[in-house]
Amino acid sequence: MDYRLELRKVSKSFGEVRALQDIDFKLGRNEVVGLLGDNGAGKSTMIKIMTGYYQPTAGQILFSGQKIEDLTVPKARQMGVETVYQERALAELQTLWRNIFLGRELNNKWGLLDVKKMKTETHHLMTQSMGFTSTAVSPESIVGKFSGGERQGVAIVRALYFDAEIIILDEPTMGLSLKETEKLLSFVRGIKAAGKSAVFIDHNIYHVYSVSDRVVVIDRGKIAGEFLTKDITLDTLMEKMIHVAESGSLD
Amino acid sequence: MTSQSNEIKTSQSIMKNLNLRRLLHTYGTQFGILSVFFGMWIFFIVMAPGTFLSSRIYYSFMSTIPFFAMIAMPLTVIIIAGEIDLSFTSIMAMGMVMFILTYNATQSVWLAFIVALATGLFIGWLNGIIVVKFGIPSLVATIGTQFFWRGAVLVLSQGRSGTLVYTKETLLHPLLVGKIGGVFPVQMLWLILITVGTWVLLNRHRFGAHMYLIGDNANSAELMGVNTGRARIMGFMLVGLVSAFAGVVTSLHVTYFWPSLGEGYLMRTLAAIFLGGTSVFGGVGTILGSFIGAFIIGAIEAATVAIGWTGFLTQLIYGLIIVLSVVMHTYLGKRLT
Numbered sequence: 001m002d003y004r005l006e007l008r009k010v011s012k013s014f015g016e017v018r019a020l021q022d023i024d025f026k027l028g029r030n031e032v033v034g035l036l037g038d039n040g041a042g043k044s045t046m047i048k049i050m051t052g053y054y055q056p057t058a059g060q061i062l063f064s065g066q067k068i069e070d071l072t073v074p075k076a077r078q079m080g081v082e083t084v085y086q087e088r089a090l091a092e093l094q095t096l097w098r099n100i101f102l103g104r105e106l107n108n109k110w111g112l113l114d115v116k117k118m119k120t121e122t123h124h125l126m127t128q129s130m131g132f133t134s135t136a137v138s139p140e141s142i143v144g145k146f147s148g149g150e151r152q153g154v155a156i157v158r159a160l161y162f163d164a165e166i167i168i169l170d171e172p173t174m175g176l177s178l179k180e181t182e183k184l185l186s187f188v189r190g191i192k193a194a195g196k197s198a199v200f201i202d203h204n205i206y207h208v209y210s211v212s213d214r215v216v217v218i219d220r221g222k223i224a225g226e227f228l229t230k231d232i233t234l235d236t237l238m239e240k241m242i243h244v245a246e247s248g249s250l251d
Numbered sequence: 252m253t254s255q256s257n258e259i260k261t262s263q264s265i266m267k268n269l270n271l272r273r274l275l276h277t278y279g280t281q282f283g284i285l286s287v288f289f290g291m292w293i294f295f296i297v298m299a300p301g302t303f304l305s306s307r308i309y310y311s312f313m314s315t316i317p318f319f320a321m322i323a324m325p326l327t328v329i330i331i332a333g334e335i336d337l338s339f340t341s342i343m344a345m346g347m348v349m350f351i352l353t354y355n356a357t358q359s360v361w362l363a364f365i366v367a368l369a370t371g372l373f374i375g376w377l378n379g380i381i382v383v384k385f386g387i388p389s390l391v392a393t394i395g396t397q398f399f400w401r402g403a404v405l406v407l408s409q410g411r412s413g414t415l416v417y418t419k420e421t422l423l424h425p426l427l428v429g430k431i432g433g434v435f436p437v438q439m440l441w442l443i444l445i446t447v448g449t450w451v452l453l454n455r456h457r458f459g460a461h462m463y464l465i466g467d468n469a470n471s472a473e474l475m476g477v478n479t480g481r482a483r484i485m486g487f488m489l490v491g492l493v494s495a496f497a498g499v500v501t502s503l504h505v506t507y508f509w510p511s512l513g514e515g516y517l518m519r520t521l522a523a524i525f526l527g528g529t530s531v532f533g534g535v536g537t538i539l540g541s542f543i544g545a546f547i548i549g550a551i552e553a554a555t556v557a558i559g560w561t562g563f564l565t566q567l568i569y570g571l572i573i574v575l576s577v578v579m580h581t582y583l584g585k586r587l588t
Contacts, residue, residue, distance in 0.1 A: 053474060073476030089474040091467035093534040102464060103475030111457040 002065055004029055004166055004197045005050060005081075010059030012045055019045040020221045023059070027166065027199060032192050034212030034229075035201045038245055042221040043201050047168050050199070051083045052076035077104070080165030084172050088155045092144030097122035099143050100158050121161070129157045149180035156187060167191055168199045173207055185211055205241060209234050219244050283579055284527050284540045287572070288547055295554045302557035310434055312549055317442035318501045319516040320545035323523045324449040325489040327541040328459070330524060332486055333466035333533030334389040336378060339494040339520070341400035343513035346370045346495030347502050348407050351415075360421045367495050374400060375491020379484030389487075404510050412509040415502055428504045438500050445493060450538040452489075462486060466533025522573050523548045528580045547572070 007025040011018065020042045027033050037043050048054040049061070052071040061068050063079040083089075090099050097118050106114040106121075122139035143154060152172060159167055169188065173181045188211040191198045202208050208215060209229055215237065216226045224244045227237065296303040322339050329336055346367035354363040374396070381392045418424045429437045453459035461482045464472040472479050494513075502508045525531065526547060527540025551572070552565050 051474075052476075073474070077476060083474070085474055089468075089471040091464045091471055091534070093467045094463060098460065098463065101460075103461075103472065103477045105457050105460050107457045112451075113455050113457060113460060115455065 002029065003027060003062070004031075004064060006060075006062040006065075007046075007049070007056075008060040008062065010046075010049060010056045010061070012042075012049060012054060013057045018221055020049070020056075023218075023221075023223060025216065025223070027197050029197060030192060030195050031214065032188060032198045032200055032212045034208035034215040035199060035218060036205060036208055036215055036241060037218035037224075041218045043218055044170060045221075046218065047083065047170050047199065047201060050076070050168060051081055073103075077162070080163075081168065082159035082162060082164035082166070083168040083170065084152070084155045084159050085170050088151055090143050090151060090154060092142070094143060095140050096126065096137075096143055096154065097139040099154055100125065100161065102158070104162065125157050125161060129153075129160065148175040149177060149183070152176060152180065152184065156184075164196065166197050166199070168201075170201045171203065172200075173202055173204060181207070205238060206234065209237060217241065217244055281528075281537060281539050284543050284576070287526075287576055287579075288543050291547060291550070291554075291572075295550065295558070299554065299557040299559070303554075308553060308557070310436065311553070312546065313439035314436040314504075316545055316549035317436070317438040318497055318504070319520045320523065320542065320549070321442050321445050321497045321500070322490070322494050322516070323520050323527075323541045323545050324445050324538060325486070325493045326520060327524050327527070327529050327536050327538060328449060328453055328462055329389075329483075329486040329490055330529050330531065331453070331466045331533060331536040332462040332483055333469065334382060334483060334486065336375075336389065336393045336487060336490045337517065338374070338378060338393040338397040338400060339490055340513035340517050341397045341404065342371050342374050342491055342494035343498030343501065343516070344404040344510060345374060345400045346498040347508050347512060348404050350499060350502075351413060351508060352407070354417070360418050360423045364423055364499060367499050368492060371491040371493070371495025371498075372488050373491070375488035375494075376484060378491065379487035382487065383480040383483050408508075408510050410510055412507065415506045415508055418503055419506060424503055424506075427500050438504065441496075441500065446538060446542050449489075453538055458482060458485065463534060466535075468534075519548050519569075520545075522569060526573055526576045528576075 003026045005025075005027040007023050010020060010023040010025075012020040023042075023046060025046070035043050035046070045054065049056050049071075052073045052075055055070065061071050068075065068079065089102070091102060094102075097115075100122050101118050106118050108114070119139045126137065126139065143151060146154065152175075156172070172184055176184060185207060188198060188200055192213075200208060200211055212229055214226060214228050215232075217224045217240070225240070227240075229237075232240075292303075302308050322343075326336060326339065349370040350363040350367040353366040354360060357363070378389070378393055378396055381387050381396070382389045385392075425437065427437060427441070431437060431440075453462065461472065461477050461479075464475075464477060465479050465482060469479050498512060502512060523544035524536070524541045525544075527537065527542070527544030529536030529540060548569065551568055552562075555565050555568060556562055
C-alpha cells in the first residue's frame with residue numbers, strides 16, 4: 001500500500017531521556033488516524049518529528065514512499081504537511097493577516113511583501129471559512145483579543161489555506177466550548193471528505209473515536225497497539241486504554 | 252420613514268465609530284507620540300518664541316540629532332525582536348579606530364570608510380553569534396561586548412584623540428556631513444534614508460515580519476518554520492553597520508576623533524525608542540515612533556536652555572517625559588484594544 005506518511009523505527013532521545021523508541025507509524029491516503037496516549041506518552045514529540053521540528057535520533061521518515069533526509073519545517077510543508085499545534089502557534093500581539101501568513105509571507109524574489117494581497121486573502125478567509133461576520137473584526141484585528149474558538153479557527157484556516165495533503169491536529173479541542181468542539185470535529189470529518197489525510201491527537205477518547213478510521217495507542221514512547229474503529233466499540237477501546245495506562249501494554 | 256432614516260443614521264454613525272476605533276487601534280501608538288511631539292513643540296514656542304520661531308534652531312537639530320537617531324532605527328528593529336544591543340556606543344568608536352588605522356596605512360579615506368563599516372558588521376555578527384549560538388541574553392552579552400570594544404578602542408588608540416582634517420579634502424566629507432545650500436545638513440538626508448530603508452525592511456519585507464513574530468512569540472515563529480537565529484543575527488549586524496556609519500558621520504562632522512566617541516548616546520537613543528512606543532518586551536514598535544522620539548529627546552536639551560531654565564533640569568525632564576509617555580502608551584494600548 002502507498003502511504004502518504006510513514007515513520008520507520010523512529011526513536012528520539014533528549015539527553016538521557018528516551019521520548020520515543022522504535023516507532024512504526026503509517027498514515028494512508030484519505031485516512032484519519034487518531035493518536036491516543038497519556039500525558040508524556042510521546043504524542044507531541046511524534047508529531048513534531050512528522051512536521052520537521054525535531055529530527056529523529058534514529059529511524060526514517062517517508063512521504064508517499066519516498067525517504068526524506070533531514071526533514072525541516074519548510075521541507076515538511078513542501079511535502080504537504082500542515083499542523084494545528086496544541087499551543088496554536090499564534091503571535092498574539094500581531095494582526096490576523098500576519099498570523100495567517102506566519103512564516104510563509106507572500107513575497108517577491110527580493111523578499112518584499114505583498115501586503116495588499118495578504119490582507120485581501122485574509123478578508124476572504126475570514127468571511128468565507130472562519131465565519132467572522134462582525135464588522136469589528138478585520139484583517140488588522142489583533143489575534144490576542146479573539147476567543148479560544150476564534151483562535152483555533154485562525155490556526156485551522158491557516159493550515160487549510162496552503163492546500164495541505166496531511167493535516168496534523170495536536171490537541172485541537174483544548175479550551176474550546178461544546179459548540180466550538182462540535183464545529184471542529186465536523187471540520188476533521190471534512191478533511192477526509194476532501195480526500196486528504198489527518199492525524200488527530202486528543203486527550204478526549206470520545207472525540208478521537210468519533211472522527212478516526214484507525215486509532216493508535218502510544219504509551220511511554222512506544223506503540224502499544226492499534227485498532228480500526230469499525231472493529232472496536234468505544235467501551236472496549238476505553239477498557240484497553242485503561243489497561244495500557246496500568247500495565248504499559250495491551251497484553 | 253423617519254424611524255428607517257434614523258436607523259440608517261445610527262448604523263452609519265456606528266460604522267464611523269468602528270472605523271475610527273480601528274484607525275486608532277492600528278495607529279494608536281503613532282497618534283500618542285505625535286500628540287506628545289506637537290504638545291511639546293507648542294510649549295517650546297510659547298516659552299521661547301525667539302528661539303523656536305527661527306529656522307536656525309531647526310537646522311541645528313537636523314545637524315546633531317541624526318548622530319544618534321540613525322542608530323535608533325535598526326535598534327528599534329532588534330528591540331521589536333525582543334533583544335537589545337547596548338554595545339552600539341563602542342561600535343561607533345571601534346569603527347572609527349579602524350577608519351584611522353586603515354587611513355594611516357593606505358592614505359585612502361574610501362577604503363578607511365569601507366573598513367569602518369565592515370568592522371560594524373563584524374561586531375554586530377559577533378553579538379548575534381554570542382546571543383543566538385550560546386544562548387546568552389542580549390542585555391548581558393552586549394554589556395560585555397560594550398566594555399570589550401571600548402577597551403579595544405583605548406588599547407589601539409592608546410587613549411589618544413586625533414584630527415580628521417584630511418577628510419575635508421575628499422568627497423567623503425561633503426557626502427556625509429556637508430551642507431546643501433550652505434545650510435541644510437547632509438546627515439539629515441542620511442537619517443531620512445536610513446529611516447525609510449528601515450521602515451521598508453520592518454513593514455514591507457519578510458525580515459521585518461519575522462522580527463515582529465520573534466519578539467511576540469519566538470516558539471510559534473519556530474514552529475512555523477521561521478529561522479529565528481538567522482533573523483536575529485541579521486538584526487544585530489544591521490545595528491552594527493549603522494552604528495559604525497553613525498560613528499564616522501559624528502567624527503567627520505567635527506573632523507576629530509576622540510576615544511570616548513558614542514558614550515553619551517546610549518541613554519538618549521534608548522529613550523527615543525521607548526518614548527516612541529516600542530515595547531521593551533518585544534513584538535510591538537514603530538519606526539515613525541522612534542524617529543519622532545529622537546527629535547523630542549534631541550530638542551529637550553536645547554529647549555531647556557532657550558527657555559532660560561538651568562541645564563541641570565534636562566535629565567529630570569528626560570525622565571519625566573519618558574515615564575509619562577510609557578504610561579500613556581500602556582493606557583492607550585489597553586483602551587484601544
